[in-house]
Amino acid sequence: MDNPLAPAILRDMDFDTDIAIIGGGLNGSTLALALAQAGQKVTLIDALPVKPRMEADFDGRSYALALTSTRLLDGVGIWEQVAENAQPMLEIKVTDGRAGDGPSPMFMHFNHAEIEEGPMGYMVEDRHLRRALLAALQGTDEITRLDGEKVVAQSVDATGISLTLASGTTLRARLAVGADGRGTGTGARAGIKRTEWAYGQTALVCAIKHEVPHNGVAHQFFMPPGPLAILPLTENRSSIVWSETAQNAAAINALPDADYIDVLRPRFGDFLGEISLAGARFTYPLSLSLAHDMVAPRVALLGDAAHGVHPIAGQGLNAGLRDVAALAEVIADAARRGEAVGSDAALARYQEWRRFDNTTLALATDTFNRLFSNDNPMIRMARDIGMAAINALPGLRRGFIREAAGLTGDLPRLMQGKSL
Numbered sequence: 001m002d003n004p005l006a007p008a009i010l011r012d013m014d015f016d017t018d019i020a021i022i023g024g025g026l027n028g029s030t031l032a033l034a035l036a037q038a039g040q041k042v043t044l045i046d047a048l049p050v051k052p053r054m055e056a057d058f059d060g061r062s063y064a065l066a067l068t069s070t071r072l073l074d075g076v077g078i079w080e081q082v083a084e085n086a087q088p089m090l091e092i093k094v095t096d097g098r099a100g101d102g103p104s105p106m107f108m109h110f111n112h113a114e115i116e117e118g119p120m121g122y123m124v125e126d127r128h129l130r131r132a133l134l135a136a137l138q139g140t141d142e143i144t145r146l147d148g149e150k151v152v153a154q155s156v157d158a159t160g161i162s163l164t165l166a167s168g169t170t171l172r173a174r175l176a177v178g179a180d181g182r183g184t185g186t187g188a189r190a191g192i193k194r195t196e197w198a199y200g201q202t203a204l205v206c207a208i209k210h211e212v213p214h215n216g217v218a219h220q221f222f223m224p225p226g227p228l229a230i231l232p233l234t235e236n237r238s239s240i241v242w243s244e245t246a247q248n249a250a251a252i253n254a255l256p257d258a259d260y261i262d263v264l265r266p267r268f269g270d271f272l273g274e275i276s277l278a279g280a281r282f283t284y285p286l287s288l289s290l291a292h293d294m295v296a297p298r299v300a301l302l303g304d305a306a307h308g309v310h311p312i313a314g315q316g317l318n319a320g321l322r323d324v325a326a327l328a329e330v331i332a333d334a335a336r337r338g339e340a341v342g343s344d345a346a347l348a349r350y351q352e353w354r355r356f357d358n359t360t361l362a363l364a365t366d367t368f369n370r371l372f373s374n375d376n377p378m379i380r381m382a383r384d385i386g387m388a389a390i391n392a393l394p395g396l397r398r399g400f401i402r403e404a405a406g407l408t409g410d411l412p413r414l415m416q417g418k419s420l
Contacts, residue, residue, distance in 0.1 A: 017043040017144065018341060019331070020163055020173035022151050022186045024048065026063075027303035027320040028179030029133040033076035034328035036142035038335065038420045043144045043171060044137065045151060045163070060207040060279030061126035062239040064089065064218070064231055064314040066406030068415040069321045070122055075414040078132040085128045087234045088112075088119035090216035092404060096372070096384055098223060106388035110401045114394070119216075120405040123231050123239060154189045154299075160342065161298040175342030177300050177327070182289045184305035190296035198287040199369060201226045202249035203311060204242040205282040207233065208261075211273025214238055221267070222383075224375035226286075227312055228267055237278055241311055242267070243286065243373070253283050286310055290362050294355050295347040300327055307358040310365040312372070318406055319361055325412035326353045332420045357409060 019035055021028045024046025032042045065073075065086075073079040094108040112119050137143050146165070153164040154176060163171045178186025187194070203226075219230040226243025233239055242264065244252060252263050257277050268275060289308035294301050303320030327350050334346040371383055390396050402408055406415065413420060 014172065015160060015174055016171050017041050017173045019043070019175050019177060020045060020161070020171055021177045021179055022163075023179035023181065023303075023305070024145070024147070025179060025181070025303075026129065026133065026317060027324055028177070029137055030072065030076055030321060031177060031179065031302070031324045031328060032143050033078070033133070033136055033140065034072075034324060034414065034420065035331060036140050037076065038328060038332035039142075040331065040335070040341070041142055041144075043146060043173065045146045045149050045165070045171075047148065047150045049148045059126070059282075060205065060239070061282065062207065062231065062233060063124050063126065063129065063317050064121055065124055065321075066121045066315075066318045066404065067117055067119065068406035068411060069318050071417045072321055072325050072412075072414045074417070075419065076136070078136050081132040081135070082124055082128055083122075085234060086122040086124045087232050088216050089121045089123060089218050089232065090119055092120065092218045092220065094220045094222075094387060096222045096380065096387065098375075106384040106391075108387045108391045108397070108400070110397065110404060112401070112405075114398050115401050115405065115407070117405060117407065120401060123218075123233050125233065151185060154186070156190075156298045159340070173342075174340065175298055175300065175331075175347075177302065178305040179301075179303055181304045182287075182308040184291075184301060186299060187291055187296075187301050187305055190299040192296055192299075192301065193292045194289055195292065196287060196289045198285065199310065200246050201243050201286040201369075201373070202246045202253075203284045203286055204240070204244060204249055204253060205284060206240050206242075206260075206277060207279045208238055208240055208264075208268075208275045209278045210236050210238060210275045212236070212271070214272060222372040223267065224373065226369075226373045229311075229314065230268065230272075231314075236272075238272070240264070240268075241314075243311075246285065249283060253281065257281075288362055288366055290359065294323075294351045294358070297344065298342045300347055300350055302327055302354075306354075307362055309362050310369045312365050312369050315361060315365070319358060322357070322406070322412065322415065323354050325414040326350060328414065328420060329412045353410065 018040040020043045022045050032044045090112050092110040150166040151163050155162050161176045178184045214232040221228045229241040231239040291306045294306045302323035330350045331341045
């Protein structure tokens with residue numbers, strides 16, 4: 001008698017994995033953990049070797065995680081390991097002004113005490129987050145890691161996608177997810193077009209030590225060349241994301257450390273006492289990069305592969321993690337229904353859920369940057385009055401606080417603190 005399960009078994013043998021994730025960064029790694037919890041067999045393809053990231057010391061890079069992003073990390077089982085080194089963001093102060101002149105008297109002040117859920121978010125160092133993710137990946141049987149490997153070609157058929165690796169190996173999956181950044185090869189090979197433009201700005205990124213405690217307060221100081229974010233880390237340290245014109249940034253970054261701090265000091269002010277560098281310095285050219293579609297047959301994009309935005313609101317990683325939570329939920333629900341996880345219908349639901357929000361975020365950050373990164377007296381007056389008005393209206397102010405915490409919109413289950 002024929003085995004009624006044979007067709008299903010044969011279909012499974014046609015695939016090396018259920019989901020192939022191209023890109024082993026923060027978004028790709030988090031998605032792998034979420035999908036493994038949902039019973040999917042996952043292969044994570046990362047062009048970088050894993051050992052240097054496990055052994056990396058503090059280098060100044062950190063992330064502002066919204067409250068809902070920490071719920072997602074808790075849902076995939078790593079927040080407990082990260083939380084002991086995380087700094088809660090209890091307040092956010094937004095001001096306008098010029099370097100050396102101090103801030104405008106009109107400002108916005110957001111306090112976490114105005115919402116019931118807790119801190120608006122947490123600052124987490126890159127090394128702590130990556131180590132927790134890598135350790136969890138290595139301890140998950142459903143996840144296969146291919147480190148130091150690169151996808152060079154892909155082809156789609158009626159039931160799946162085949163990926164050709166630089167080593168010559170071919171990997172067949174039901175769905176490929178591009179988590180490979182703004183220059184996404186996954187998206188390009190799928191024929192997904194992009195809209196991109198440069199801002200003529202560069203972000204100078206570092207960490208500093210300071211004499212006076214920050215008390216969990218984050219600061220955003222808008223200056224004509226670009227914004228300066230001062231974000232609280234554990235102990236008396238803060239993360240700096242300092243935007244300048246590309247020409248100025250190149251000159252500043254070429255300075256020795258002591259001179260670099262001398263240029264930062266009048267922009268920073270003296271409210272935290274004496275400051276000094278803690279860790280390495282980085283530069284990132286700033287641009288907008290938006291994929292016209294987040295999906296193609298048997299392909300989904302997320303994070304910077306789908307939308308690279310200006311860091312003015314600190315929402316880039318949070319938007320990517322919301323993509324992760326939404327895609328994991330769409331895939332888990334499709335599998336429960338017996339639907340193909342890489343079907344056009346499932347991918348359409350993911351795109352419908354996330355595309356509008358991501359496009360809105362890209363346009364909002366672009367607008368804010370153009371509005372605040374200039375020295376037009378009339379525009380400066382209008383934006384200062386606008387900030388003062390928001391600060392004076394409790395309902396509107398509370399809405400901004402909830403937005404900063406990631407609590408608005410159609411939240412995926414993992415970001416509500418629920419399981420998949």
